[in-house]
Amino acid sequence: MEPFSxxxxxxxxxxxxxxxxxxxxxxxxxxxxTGVGDRVQCFRCNVTAEGWLAGDCPAEKHRQLSPSCSFVQSLKHRPDSVARLYTLFFFLKKFCLFFLAEENIHFSCQICFLFVQEQDH
Structure with a gap:
């Protein structure tokens, strides 16, 4: 396995x-x-982050903490369709989870259902 792939x-x-x-x-x-708490570190710029909460976007947090990181810069060059899909996913996930919490509803849309399933495994 290639280091830091x-x-x-x-x-x-x-x-x-x-x-x-x-x-x-x-x-x-x-x-x-990193093996400490929930602290993670960028393999390229070495910035660290911790205190992760459900709904946090790792790519966005990385961009906020280290906008000049060359890996963060490379994320900007993804094909538009992939970037749009990623943005749509995070918007829908946050919207659905907010709606469900506000309405005290115990079901979710397919996107949220899959997200919750992924988190449980």
């Missing part, structure tokens, strides 16, 4: 505490698990 970064999350943020999305955003 996405597959390698995913493998570092074997003992990551449940946080409501998927290990796959953290790894895709350039983070690897």
């Amino acid at each position: 996405e597959l390698f970064r995913i493998s570092t999350f074997a003992r990551f505490p449940a946080s409501g943020v998927s290990e796959r999305s953290l790894a895709r955003a350039g983070w690897f698990y």
Whole structure:
């Protein structure tokens, strides 16, 4: 396995505490698990982040903490359709979870259902 490849970064999350943020999305955003609490670190710029909450967007948090990181910059060059799909997913997820909490409804749309399923595994 190539050091700091996405597959390698995913493998570092074997003992990551449940946080409501998927290990796959953290790894895709350039983070690897440090083994301390829920602290993650960028393989490129070395910035760290912790205190993850359900609904946090790892790529957005990375961009906020280290906008000049070359990995963050490379995320901007994804094909438009992928970037739009990612944005739509996070908008729908937050909207559905907010709506469900406000209305005290115990079901969710397919996107939220899949997200919740991913978090449970």
